[in-house]
């Protein structure tokens with residue numbers, strides 16, 4: 208297996224973009240936790256309750272938050288005397304973000320093979336699949352891979368035109384059928400085209416669907432099967448596109464999509480807003496799915512590899 | 527998922543309370559802690575939860591535990607009614623401009639469902655006999671204009687869509703002017719998704735709104751949203767103003783706590799909910815259903831109330847005893863059916879109980895007036911013994927009963943099948959390890975587990 212370098216490096220200032228994405232909302236705002244803790248220098252009930260609120264507000268969820276707070280209070284016993292408010296604050300943040308970073312684990316990046324790769328973009332309606340497919344195509348193209356986009360959302364009005372517009376912007380071909388046609392047939396054609404044109408990666412956009420609709424999940428399974436029939440390792444990646452504004456339902460989405468279509472990783476979009484996307488901590492812990500990229504805007508360059516420790520720290524940044 | 531049932535957890539905490547007359551502050555403290563977790567897991571904003579819990583505590587402390595309810599049910603009832611009240615008025619309609627056209631601006635974050643909702647709303651208005659037009663003012667997302675145009679065409683609605691347009695404010699203004707000329711009475715403006723913290727785009731939206739003077743500014747909110755919903759709604763309310771909320775994607779399994787959050791911070795009514803991708807899937811909003819959904823308990827509360835009205839305490843106790851002693855007879859069955867008929871269609875009723883919606887056989891329990899009199903006839907053609915020991919009813923007895931009641935043997939068979947089915951369900955839900963509980967829905971399986 209050939210490990211793609213898209214996960215770690217990039218030719219166009221990936222790191223600066225992450226920080227830009229993550230700091231955008233931070234500037235000029237006070238630090239939430241510090242503000243909340245005020246001049247407290249003791250980790251008392253009151254302080255713990257405040258910390259709990261910060262985590263809850265970041266959508267970490269009640270269960271995971273309770274675990275984190277328990278861990279915090281056990282790790283910090285005895286730390287309350289003779290510490291300044293600042294010290295206490297930094298210790299809390301470092302304990303918690305270390306633990307969150309640990310839970311989030313390594314980012315393996317895209318795991319691509321030699322030959323034709325198929326990346327399926329899946330997710331609920333409006334999460335950002337089409338835009339992210341285009342961003343990913345752009346990123347891969349900039350790594351000198353040959354990429355095509357497959358318009359396998361044949362359902363939503365003008366979804367094909369949307370992807371075509373992106374294809375033009377990115378400068379990669381788009382394989383498409385008519386609206387209403389079988390999405391699996393689009394995948395098939397795209398894989399065939401990839402084979403004959405020695406393309407490295409097919410990035411396939413699919414229609415948004417709620418994970419509760421079993422017939423639509425079946426349709427996705429078929430897309431998967433068709434890709435797999437034509438290329439033994441395909442789809443090499445099935446990426447669940449999660450909107451960072453989503454609350455605890457993201458966990459359910461991850462479970463169901465993973466079971467149904469073998470999701471291999473998560474892309475967290477819309478991190479340029481004020482939502483923190485903290486639910487991915489539980490997603491990772493429960494499903495084991497690594498978070499691979501984050502989306503930080505509507506532009507073609509607004510996609511960066513996920514950095515667990517930067518993400519963990521960002522949960523404690525300004526509200 | 528961890529959150530199985532709020533009612534079960536409350537049941538556990540308040541078990542000791544049986545027979546006590548009032549809820550003590552400690553009981554209420556313990557119970558509201560569970561409620562708090564449930565609300566947080568449903569994505570209600572934590573600040574909203576805090577205020578809400580304070581209110582519930584106040585109401586619950588010292589509240590009489592009604593004889594007909596267990597303490598847990600009592601708490602749930604209070605929580606539910608507070609939640610319903612907070613979620614707001616029933617079925618609010620869209621306001622209509624005194625001088626047409628009415629202008630509705632749909633706004634919200636990226637991907638919340640504005641374009642689809644715009645089409646659905648157009649569909650709804652045209653079905654109400656109004657003449658809507660869909661206006662494509664999302665000039666940012668690739669092919670958004672095209673999307674709206676296609677949707678309008680599919681629905682046979684007019685659209686105002688210019689794929690080369692650059693200025694959403696100008697487009698909207700032109701659309702309204704055009705509507706006046708064409709005798710159109712509702713202008714639905716689909717705007718681009720934008721972040722509440724994007725100054726430039728918020729200014730643009732403000733300018734748009736200032737120019738077209740909307741009858742309603744409708745914020746479209748994804749019902750899967752988490753804690754951030756509050757901030758988004760606050761900022762839209764503050765910078766643009768909101769007249770109504772539309773919650774989308776409620777056909778999934780999100781608890782939808784965001785609905786409560788946005789309602790609580792804006793005070794603006796939720797007008798519609800999106801229940802699917804189909805153009806007809808836009809429904810009026812019902813606060814009580816939403817409250818049950820947030821609490822994760824079907825329409826249990828409606829059920830409690832209905833049961834309260836229909837079943838007297840004494841009858842319930844008697845029935846409970848019978849079930850316990852396996853004495854649930856065909857006579858009781860008839861009595862239950864009559865009672866249920868007073869409460870509404872049986873399938874609908876059972877559908878309100880979490881987990882019950884899935885039971886397929888429910889279709890056969892649809893008891894209409896005629897069906898009921900047939901059942902009554904069949905049962906009264908049975909001997910006393912047969913009614914008490916239905917298992918002795920063999921083929922020849924069935925034939926006799928059918929003759930006697932003027933029905934067909936299939937009718938008798940069907941009735942017996944239904945009886946056995948209900949008997950089985952009652953046993954199954956009757957409680958573990960042989961213990962039987964006093965269900966809310968007495969004669970029927972309790973959604974509340976063991977009290």
Ligand SMILES: Nc1nc2c(ncn2[C@@H]2O[C@H](COP(=O)(O)OP(=O)(O)OP(=O)(O)O)[C@@H](O)[C@H]2O)c(=O)[nH]1
Nearest residue numbers: 332333334335336337338415477502503504636637
């Ligand atoms: N601010 C922001 N907006 C984003 C991001 N990613 C996507 N969007 C926007 O979200 C909206 C929906 O994105 P799409 O890519 O169309 O979403 P989708 O999942 O393909 O939607 P459907 O195909 O309709 O299910 C668009 O307006 C995008 O511009 C992001 O990282 N940040």
Ligand SMILES: [Mg+2]
Nearest residue numbers: 336337360366
């Ligand atoms: Mg799409």
